[in-house]
Amino acid sequence: MLRQANALLSIRADRPGLHEFTDKVVxxxxxxxxxxxxxxxxxRHTSAxxxxxxxxxxxxxxxxETYFARIAPENGSYEHDDEGPDDMPAHLRSALTHTQLSxxxxxxxxxxxxxxxxxxxxxxxxxxxxxxxxxxxGE
Amino acid sequence: MLRQANALLSIRADRPGLHEFTDKVVxxxxxxxxxxxxxxxxxRHTSAxxxxxxxxxxxxxxxxETYFARIAPENGSYEHDDEGPDDMPAHLRSALTHTQLSxxxxxxxxxxxxxxxxxxxxxxxxxxxxxxxxxxxGE
Amino acid sequence: MLRQANALLSIRADRPGLHEFTDKVVxxxxxxxxxxxxxxxxxRHTSAxxxxxxxxxxxxxxxxETYFARIAPENGSYEHDDEGPDDMPAHLRSALTHTQLSxxxxxxxxxxxxxxxxxxxxxxxxxxxxxxxxxxxGE
Numbered sequence: 001m002l003r004q005a006n007a008l009l010s011i012r013a014d015r016p017g018l019h020e021f022t023d024k025v026v027x028x029x030x031x032x033x034x035x036x037x038x039x040x041x042x043x044r045h046t047s048a049x050x051x052x053x054x055x056x057x058x059x060x061x062x063x064x065e066t067y068f069a070r071i072a073p074e075n076g077s078y079e080h081d082d083e084g085p086d087d088m089p090a091h092l093r094s095a096l097t098h099t100q101l102s103x104x105x106x107x108x109x110x111x112x113x114x115x116x117x118x119x120x121x122x123x124x125x126x127x128x129x130x131x132x133x134x135x136x137x138g139e
Numbered sequence: 140m141l142r143q144a145n146a147l148l149s150i151r152a153d154r155p156g157l158h159e160f161t162d163k164v165v166x167x168x169x170x171x172x173x174x175x176x177x178x179x180x181x182x183r184h185t186s187a188x189x190x191x192x193x194x195x196x197x198x199x200x201x202x203x204e205t206y207f208a209r210i211a212p213e214n215g216s217y218e219h220d221d222e223g224p225d226d227m228p229a230h231l232r233s234a235l236t237h238t239q240l241s242x243x244x245x246x247x248x249x250x251x252x253x254x255x256x257x258x259x260x261x262x263x264x265x266x267x268x269x270x271x272x273x274x275x276x277g278e
Numbered sequence: 279m280l281r282q283a284n285a286l287l288s289i290r291a292d293r294p295g296l297h298e299f300t301d302k303v304v305x306x307x308x309x310x311x312x313x314x315x316x317x318x319x320x321x322r323h324t325s326a327x328x329x330x331x332x333x334x335x336x337x338x339x340x341x342x343e344t345y346f347a348r349i350a351p352e353n354g355s356y357e358h359d360d361e362g363p364d365d366m367p368a369h370l371r372s373a374l375t376h377t378q379l380s381x382x383x384x385x386x387x388x389x390x391x392x393x394x395x396x397x398x399x400x401x402x403x404x405x406x407x408x409x410x411x412x413x414x415x416g417e
Contacts, residue, residue: 044252046193052377054324059358080198099191104413111411113322133250135243141280183391185332219337238330272389274382
C-alpha cells in the first residue's frame with residue numbers, strides 16, 4: 001500500500017554559492033519508513049535553486065560558481081534592481097538551474113550516482129534561511 | 140488511499156515571453172479533491188517551456204525575457220532555420236529552462252513560496268495554443 | 279490500487295552529443311502494466327544529462343550540440359581539470375540542462391508531444407555506459 005511523507009527543510013547559506021545538504025535528504029528518506037518510491041525536493045524561492053552535482057572536488061564547485069557569476073553577471077544593466085545588484089542575476093541563475101528535483105528511491109535510499117550530491121545554490125548575499133519542501137511517495 | 144487526477148490545459152500566448160497561469164493550476168488542485176500529494180506540469184512542446192519565477196515585479200519578467208533573447212539570439216547563424224529565425228532559439232531557450240515541473244501539494248495547495256508564480260515561457264511568435272499536461276497523485 | 283515499477287537503463291553513447299532513447303522508455307512503460315501514472319527518469323551522472331527535444335530534425339540536434347559547446351567551452355580556463363579539458367564543461371552543460379525528467383502517463387504512454395523525443399546528452403568523450411534510473415507510479 002502506497003503512502004506519503006513530507007518535511008520542510010530550512011537551510012542557511014552563510015555565503016552565495018553551492019551548499020551540499022545530501023545528508024539531510026538521506027536522513028529524511030531513512031526515517032520515513034518508505035523503502036521504494038519517488039522523492040521530490042522543491043525550493044520555495046526564486047533567487048536560490050537546486051542542483052545535483054559532483055560532490056568530491058571543491059574545484060568543480062568553485063568553477064560552477066564562477067561560471068554562473070559570469071553568464072548572469074551582477075553588472076548586467078537590469079531594469080529590476082530594487083533589492084540591489086545581486087537581485088536580478090539571482091533570478092536568472094535560478095531560471096538556468098532547478099527549482100525542483102525528483103529522485104527515485106530504492107532500498108530506503110535515493111538512487112544518486114557515486115559522485116552525485118544534492119546542493120542548494122544560493123544566489124544572494126545576506127539571505128535568511130531557505131525553505132526546501134520534501135515529498136516522498138512510495139511503500 | 141492514494142489516487143490520481145489528470146487534466147490538459149490549453150494556453151494561448153499572444154506574444155513571446157512569460158505568461159503566468161498559476162490560477163489555472165490552483166483551480167485544478169482545489170477541484171481534484173486531493174489534499175496532499177505531488178503535482179506535475181508537463182509542456183508538450185520543444186519551443187515553449189515552463190518556469191517558476193518572481194510573480195510580483197513586471198521588471199523582473201522583462202529582464203528574464205531580455206536575458207534569454209540575448210544568450211540564445213535570433214541571429215545565431217543556426218543550421219536549422221526551416222521555420223524562420225525564431226525556430227532554433229526557441230529550442231535553445233526551452234533546453235535552458237524546463238519542460239516539466241513537480242510541486243508538492245499540502246492542504247489542497249501547491250507549496251509555492253510567497254513570490255513564486257508558474258509561467259509558460261513562449262519562445263515563438265504566432266503560435267497556436269500550447270498544451271500543458273497536469274498530473275496529481277495523492278490522497 | 280496504485281503500484282510502482284522500476285528499471286535501470288544502460289545507454290552507451292559512442293560520441294558526445296544527443297542520443298535519443300525514447301523507444302526504450304516506451305517499452306518500459308508498455309511492459310509495466312501501469313496505464314495511468316507518473317514516469318520519472320533520473321541520470322546517475324554529473325557529466326551527462328537528459329533533455330526532451332525536437333526528434334525530427336537532425337539539424338536542430340546539431341545546433342543544440344554546437345550551442346552548448348559554445349556557451350560552456352572546453353577552453354574555459356577552469357580550475358578543475360583533473361580528467362582533461364572535457365571534464366568541467368561536462369559539469370556545466372549538465373547543470374544547464376536536466377538530471378531528471380518526469381512525464382505523466384496516459385493510456386500506457388508518456389504524454390510526449392508529437393515532436394518530442396527523450397535524449398541522453400553525453401558531454402564527455404570515451405565514457406562507459408551511462409545509467410538512467412526509471413520509476414513509474416500509477417495504476
